[in-house]
Amino acid sequence: MSNKVFKTAADALQGLTFDGMVVMAGGFGLCGIPENLIAALRDSGAQNITAISNNAGVDGFGLGLLLETRQIKKMVSSYVGENKEFERQFLAGELDLEFNPQGTLAERIRAGGAGIPGFYTKTGVGTVIAEGKPTREFDGEEYIMETGLKADVALVKAWRGDTQGNLQFKKTARNFNPMMATAGKVTVVEVDELVEVGSFDPNYIHTPGIYVQRIIEAKCEKRIEQLTVREKEEVQ
Amino acid sequence: MPWTRDDMAKRAAQELKDGFYVNLGIGIPTLVANHIPDGVDVTLQSENGMLGMGPFPYADEVDPDLINAGKQTITELRRSSYFNSAESFAMIRGGHIDISILGAMQISEGGDIANWMIPGKMVKGMGGAMDLVAGVKRCVAVMDHTNRAGASKFLPQCTLPLTGRNCIDMVITDLGVFSRPEGEAKFRVTELAPGVEMDEVKAKTEADLDWG
Numbered sequence: 001m002s003n004k005v006f007k008t009a010a011d012a013l014q015g016l017t018f019d020g021m022v023v024m025a026g027g028f029g030l031c032g033i034p035e036n037l038i039a040a041l042r043d044s045g046a047q048n049i050t051a052i053s054n055n056a057g058v059d060g061f062g063l064g065l066l067l068e069t070r071q072i073k074k075m076v077s078s079y080v081g082e083n084k085e086f087e088r089q090f091l092a093g094e095l096d097l098e099f100n101p102q103g104t105l106a107e108r109i110r111a112g113g114a115g116i117p118g119f120y121t122k123t124g125v126g127t128v129i130a131e132g133k134p135t136r137e138f139d140g141e142e143y144i145m146e147t148g149l150k151a152d153v154a155l156v157k158a159w160r161g162d163t164q165g166n167l168q169f170k171k172t173a174r175n176f177n178p179m180m181a182t183a184g185k186v187t188v189v190e191v192d193e194l195v196e197v198g199s200f201d202p203n204y205i206h207t208p209g210i211y212v213q214r215i216i217e218a219k220c221e222k223r224i225e226q227l228t229v230r231e232k233e234e235v236q
Numbered sequence: 237m238p239w240t241r242d243d244m245a246k247r248a249a250q251e252l253k254d255g256f257y258v259n260l261g262i263g264i265p266t267l268v269a270n271h272i273p274d275g276v277d278v279t280l281q282s283e284n285g286m287l288g289m290g291p292f293p294y295a296d297e298v299d300p301d302l303i304n305a306g307k308q309t310i311t312e313l314r315r316s317s318y319f320n321s322a323e324s325f326a327m328i329r330g331g332h333i334d335i336s337i338l339g340a341m342q343i344s345e346g347g348d349i350a351n352w353m354i355p356g357k358m359v360k361g362m363g364g365a366m367d368l369v370a371g372v373k374r375c376v377a378v379m380d381h382t383n384r385a386g387a388s389k390f391l392p393q394c395t396l397p398l399t400g401r402n403c404i405d406m407v408i409t410d411l412g413v414f415s416r417p418e419g420e421a422k423f424r425v426t427e428l429a430p431g432v433e434m435d436e437v438k439a440k441t442e443a444d445l446d447w448g
Contacts, residue, residue, distance in 0.1 A: 028284040028303070028305075028307075031284070031300065031307070032301065054321070077361060078361050078363050078364070079360060079361035079362070080359065081360030081361065087359050090359055091359065099362060101362055101365075102283065102321065102325065102362075102364040102367060103283075103324075103325030103328060103329050103366075104366075104367070105321075106320075106324070107325065121329065121370075122371065123329060123367045123370040123371065124366050125400075125401060126400065126401030126402075127399065127400065127401070128398075129362075129366065159301075169320075171286075171301045171302040171312070171318055172282070172284050172285050172301065172303055172304075173301040174285050174319070175284050176321045177320070178320045178322075222300035223300070224300050224303075225303075225307040226303070226309065227298065228293075228308040228309050228310075229292055229294060229295045229298060229309070230293070
C-alpha cells in the first residue's frame, strides 16, 4: 500500500514546488484555508506562482504571506477586497489578476477535475467577463464559454482525513476544497485530525481518497475575519 | 420623509413569500433578515456553502469554520445543510433560488445592474454577484436613489462596468419602489416613500420610466 501520510507541511511539498507553478488553494476568506501548506509553499521559495483561490488572504495571513514575498505573479480569484498589499501591487502593475465570477471559478475547477475542457454559462453575459470568449445561443438565450482549470498542485484543507486520503469537511470550511482536490495533478491535504483507515462510515465521506496523494495532520490558527456576536440578553 | 436604510430593508422583506429560498447581498440587503414578515418562513442561502443561515453566535459559540458570505461568524439552524462552492452555485445558476436581494451602484432603465467595480478606484471583485443576477429567478436591487453628489443612480445606461444585463425586476430606493412585470417592459413607480412627491422622483431620475 502506498503511503500518503507525511509528517510536516514542508515534507508534504518536497519535490512538488517549482518556479512558474500553478497552485490552487482552498478556502473562502480565511475559512477553510490550508494555512500550514501555504506557509510551507512560501518557505519553498518557489517564484512566479499562478495562484487560483477565491480570495487572496489578508495582509500577513493566508495567501497574503506569498504576496508579501512577491512569490505570486498572477491571481485567479473572485474577490480580493480584504488585502491592501494585493491592491497596491495590482494598481502598481506588479501583479496580474484574472477576476472570475465565483460560480464560474467553482465550476471551472470542477470541470478541470472532471476532464471537462469547457462549458457554457449565462453568468457574465454582456459584461467585461464575456470579452473575447466564444458565445453560443441555447433556446434563444446567449451563453459564454468558460474553460476548465487544473493546477500543478492543489492545496486543500479538510476537517478529518484517513490514511488513505478519504476526507470530511467541516461546515462552511468546505467551500472550494472538494473541487480543488480533484483538479490538482498532485493534491496535498492538511487536516485537523488524521485517523486510521476504516474510521469513517463510507456513507459520509465527502472526498474519496483517489483524489488525494499526500496528507498531513497540522494545527491551524483559524483566524476569524469578521467576528460578529450577539448579546446573551437579546431574546431571539 | 424618504426611507431610511432600515425602511428600505423592511420594504424589500415584503417581497419574500412563504417557502422561499433567498440570497441576501451585503449591506442593506443583509438587514432584510431582521424584517421577515410574521408567518413567512424562508430559508437563507449563503453562497460560500450553506442553506439555513442562523443568527450571529453568542460569544461562547463562535466557530471559525462557520461564516457567511460576508465572512461574519454565524450559526446553524435545525434545517441547515452544507455543501461545496460548485453545488452552491448550481443552486444559484440552475434557477433554484427564488429571490436575490442585492445592493447596486447603478441601475439602467433596461434592468442592467452595476455593483462590482469602479475603474481605477476600487479593485475588489464581483464575488458571486454576476452568478446571482444571471441565475436567480427574481432579482431585487436596493440602493439610494442618488449618489453623494446628488446625481441619479437610476440611469438610461450604466456608466460603470456591468454585473449583469436586463436582470433586475424591482428597484427599491429611498424614494420608492420601481417594478416591471415582464423582462422587457419599462419600470414604473409602484410606490412612493411617505411624503415623497412624484415630481421629486422625476427630478432625481435620469432613466426613462413609465410614469403612468
